[in-house]
Amino acid sequence: MSKLRVAVLGAKGRIGSEAVRAVEAAEDMVLVAALDRDDKIETLTETDAQVAIDLTHPDAVLDNLAYTTTHGIHAVVGTTGWTDERIAQVQDWLAKSPATGILIAPNFSIGAVLTMQFAQQAARFFESVEVIELHHPNKADAPSGTAHRTAQLIAAAREKAGCAPQPDATSTALDGARGADVDGVPVHSVRLRGLLAHQEVLLGGEGETLTIRHDSLHHKSFMPGILLGVRRVVDTPGLTFGLENFLDLGN
Ligand SMILES: NC(=O)C1=CN([C@@H]2O[C@H](COP(=O)(O)OP(=O)(O)OC[C@H]3O[C@@H](n4cnc5c(N)ncnc54)[C@H](O)[C@@H]3O)[C@@H](O)[C@H]2O)C=CC1
Numbered sequence: 104m105s106k107l108r109v110a111v112l113g114a115k116g117r118i119g120s121e122a123v124r125a126v127e128a129a130e131d132m133v134l135v136a137a138l139d140r141d142d143k144i145e146t147l148t149e150t151d152a153q154v155a156i157d158l159t160h161p162d163a164v165l166d167n168l169a170y171t172t173t174h175g176i177h178a179v180v181g182t183t184g185w186t187d188e189r190i191a192q193v194q195d196w197l198a199k200s201p202a203t204g205i206l207i208a209p210n211f212s213i214g215a216v217l218t219m220q221f222a223q224q225a226a227r228f229f230e231s232v233e234v235i236e237l238h239h240p241n242k243a244d245a246p247s248g249t250a251h252r253t254a255q256l257i258a259a260a261r262e263k264a265g266c267a268p269q270p271d272a273t274s275t276a277l278d279g280a281r282g283a284d285v286d287g288v289p290v291h292s293v294r295l296r297g298l299l300a301h302q303e304v305l306l307g308g309e310g311e312t313l314t315i316r317h318d319s320l321h322h323k324s325f326m327p328g329i330l331l332g333v334r335r336v337v338d339t340p341g342l343t344f345g346l347e348n349f350l351d352l353g354n
Pocket residue numbers: 112113114115116117118119138139140141158159160161163167180181182183184208209210211212248325
């Protein structure tokens with residue numbers, strides 16, 4: 104069987120450099136390009152890349168996807184900063200290149216994906232839910248893509264179940280003290296040297312709390328998810344949002 108021809112964008116970055124090593128070590132893949140900021144994206148077509156893994160920056164990812172989609176190159180995207188408008192733009196490009204697949208995953212680690220699933224499952228049983236994400240201080244965006252997605256999933260589950268808005272009697276607060284509001288769910292961002300990527304979902308009800316916590320302690324935690332995404336995206340045309348769609352989670 105021929106090997107998948109894979110390129111990494113953001114190859115000199117924290118997660119991109121780990122992805123380069125993971126692709127090189129995968130027996131069913133060959134790394135055809137490892138590009139960073141000053142390299143020309145045309146290298147993707149020159150090297151006949153089948154899949155591009157984008158681990159760059161929210162300011163760069165859309166231009167990269169415009170190129171890959173137009174040229175029929177599948178993409179596995181870990182870069183964050185997704186809004187409804189940006190996703191709609193990607194859908195427009197895909198409509199003109201219907202055989203192309205794009206996977207956008209807010210988080211490639213299995214533990215983080217399960218955290219989102221468990222939080223979504225638990226959300227309707229508790230009066231209050233808040234999300235705290237904790238990352239290294241070099242991170243460009245806040246809140247994290249994972250926390251944003253977690254809060255959206257929680258809010259959707261609560262709305263579907265007809266939950267009342269969360270109680271909060273705060274009448275005076277310093278700006279930011281109650282976090283960012285994502286669809287009614289407060290999301291708090293901590294940036295601290297020594298951390299990598301961590302998240303807690305706090306759920307509270309009468310006389311009890313439930314805390315769901317996940318810790319990524321090394322960038323290796325994201326690699327099995329990225330490699331799975333590469334293997335699956337070539338046979339999955341259109342946009343897939345979330346690695347859970349490629350995992351058999353039984354729901
Ligand atoms: N979905 C997931 O599981 C994960 C996602 N991420 C996300 O991946 C992104 C990168 O994170 P880090 O590696 O920590 O950042 P980083 O700053 O260490 O690396 C980003 C790299 O992309 C390069 N770059 C910028 N623009 C580029 C362009 N147009 N073409 C090619 N390369 C370009 C930069 O020079 C840099 O080397 C962030 O959005 C982060 O949130 C990070 C870890 C896991």
